[in-house]
Amino acid sequence: MMNLYPYYVFLQNKGVVPLDNSLFRPVTPSKEIVDPNTLLRYTNVLDAMIDSVYFAMKNLNISDVVVLVTESGWPSKGDSKEPYATIDDANTYNSNLIKHVFDRSGTPFHPEITSSVYIYELFNEELKSPPVSEANWGLFYGNSTPVYLLHASGSGNFLANDTTNQTFCIAMDGFDTGTVQAALDWACGVGKANCSEIQPGEDCYRPDSVKDRASYAFDSYYQKEGKAAGSCNFKGVAMITTTDPSHGSCIFPGSKRVRQANSTAVSSADTIKFISLHGGVRRSPFDKALHIFLGLTFPLLFYSFIP
Numbered sequence: 001m002m003n004l005y006p007y008y009v010f011l012q013n014k015g016v017v018p019l020d021n022s023l024f025r026p027v028t029p030s031k032e033i034v035d036p037n038t039l040l041r042y043t044n045v046l047d048a049m050i051d052s053v054y055f056a057m058k059n060l061n062i063s064d065v066v067v068l069v070t071e072s073g074w075p076s077k078g079d080s081k082e083p084y085a086t087i088d089d090a091n092t093y094n095s096n097l098i099k100h101v102f103d104r105s106g107t108p109f110h111p112e113i114t115s116s117v118y119i120y121e122l123f124n125e126e127l128k129s130p131p132v133s134e135a136n137w138g139l140f141y142g143n144s145t146p147v148y149l150l151h152a153s154g155s156g157n158f159l160a161n162d163t164t165n166q167t168f169c170i171a172m173d174g175f176d177t178g179t180v181q182a183a184l185d186w187a188c189g190v191g192k193a194n195c196s197e198i199q200p201g202e203d204c205y206r207p208d209s210v211k212d213r214a215s216y217a218f219d220s221y222y223q224k225e226g227k228a229a230g231s232c233n234f235k236g237v238a239m240i241t242t243t244d245p246s247h248g249s250c251i252f253p254g255s256k257r258v259r260q261a262n263s264t265a266v267s268s269a270d271t272i273k274f275i276s277l278h279g280g281v282r283r284s285p286f287d288k289a290l291h292i293f294l295g296l297t298f299p300l301l302f303y304s305f306i307p
Contacts, residue, residue, distance in 0.1 A: 001068045001070045002049075002050075002053055002067060002068070002069055002070065003069075003070055003071035003072070003120075004046060004049045004050065004069050004071070004072050005071070005072060005073070006021075006022040006023075006044070006045035006046050006049070006072075006074075006093070007022065007073075007074050007075065007084070007085075007093070009022065009045050009049070010022040010045065010084070011084070017033070017045060018031050019084065019089075021033060021042070021043065021044055021045050022044070022045045022093070023074075023089060023092045023093050023096060024043075024044045024046070024092075024093065024096030024097060024099070024100055025092070025096070026043075027043055029041075033045070033048055035048070035051075038055075038109070040108040040109060041108060042108060044100070046069075046072065046097070046100070047107040047108060050067050050069070050107050050115055051107045051108060051109040051110070053067050054067065054107075054109050054110060055109070066113055066115065067113075067115045068115060068116055069115050069116065069117040069118065070118050071118060071120040071121075072097065072117055072118070072119065072120060073090070073093070073094060073119050073120040073121065073137050074089055074090040074092075074093035074094060074137075075090060075133035075134075075136045075137050076089075076090035076091075076136050076137070076138075076147050076148065077132055077133065077135075077136035077236070078131065078132050078133040078136070079130070079131055079132040079133070081131070082131060082132065082133050085132070085133040085136065087147065087148050087230060087233055088230045088233075090147070090148065091148045091149075091150065091151075091230075094119055094139070094150055095150045095151050097117060097119070098150065101114060101115075101116075101117050119139070120137055121137050121138050121139070122138060122139055122140060123138040123139075123140050123141070123142060124136050124137070124138035124140070124141055124142060124147065125137075125138070126142055141239065145239060145240060145241045145242065145243070146167070146240050146241075146242070147239070147240070148232075148240060149167060149227065149240065166242065166244070166254065166256060167227060167240050167241065167242055167254065168219050168222070168240070168241050168242075168243070168244065168245055168252055168254045168255075169215075169218040169219045169221070169222035169223075169231070169232035169238050169239070169240055169241075169254075170215035170218060170219065170238065170239065170241055170245050171183075171211045171212075171214040171215045171218060171234075171237055171238055172236075172237055172238060172239045173211075175237045177210050177211075179235075179237055180210050180211055180214050180237055181210050181214075183214060183218070183234035183235060183237050183238070184210060184213060184214040184217050184218075186234070187214070187217040187218055187220070187221045187234065188217050191217075191221045192221075192224070193217045193218075193220035193221040193224060194220045194224070194253070195213075195216070195217050195220065197216060197250070198213040198216050198217060203248075203249045203250045203251070204216045204250035204252075206250075214237075214238075215245055215252075216245075216250070216252060216253075218232065218234060218238045219245070219252045219253050219254055220253045222240075222254070223253040223254045224253075244256070
């Protein structure tokens with residue numbers, strides 16, 4: 001059982017170990033890591049770390065033990081001295097880690113063996129001592145909202161807590177009004193979010209607070225960008241939530257209530273058409289309610305991916 005962190009290998013060997021290798025990004029042959037003793041070529045740091053354990057066991061004549069990675073991850077936030085502790089890099093590492101395990105490609109030394117991996121960790125630990133990164137390895141904030149969404153092609157979407165992957169981007173508490181206003185201005189300006197609903201007299205202008213209006217603008221941008229990694233950040237003042245922030249007549253862009261309203265309009269048109277043609281009322285299939293599966297409770301503190 002080994003705790004393996006390419007993040008620390010990268011930090012301690014900057015200029016030698018490329019960031020792309022640490023994050024499982026595709027690399028050119030010139031950037032592959034070559035073991036000078038075995039001439040095995042590595043496209044990512046984790047495989048090299050796992051094989052180093054196998055070689056150590058081989059030197060002790062141990063050949064029947066499979067390496068279990070009990071911890072691996074990447075921090076999503078750091079201080080000024082930790083520029084690579086970001087949401088984008090954390091999302092990239094953990095998402096690519098899932099893909100790598102599910103590919104079952106093993107390692108260069110043992111291509112027939114794929115280790116099980118536990119992602120560290122489920123929740124951020126806000127009370128941990130500095131540096132800042134120590135408190136920010138989690139997939140979730142302490143209030144159970146996801147820090148980011150893991151996406152693994154071919155292996156499903158993770159942290160998508162319902163059948164439609166319904167998530168929203170909102171402004172976080174604890175930031176001064178000026179910082180949030182600057183992010184709001186960017187979203188409505190350069191970001192080209194649809195901010196028409198938060199103008200005076202419109203449905204989402206109230207409550208009259210910068211934070212509430214910013215939440216609408218952030219979600220508009222987030223939905224417009226297809227919920228892409230990094231599209232809910234706004235220099236750290238935004239977060240992803242699975243709770244629909246719509247209220248009263250203010251319907252957020254990512255809300256099912258928007259789709260249901262559109263469906264109702266279509267249903268009404270269909271009904272009118274059926275009455276006109278057949279002289280009777282016919283129920284539209286759009287009347288069926290959509291179920292939301294809220295599954296943010298996990299029995300373990302880590303995700304386990306077992307090939």
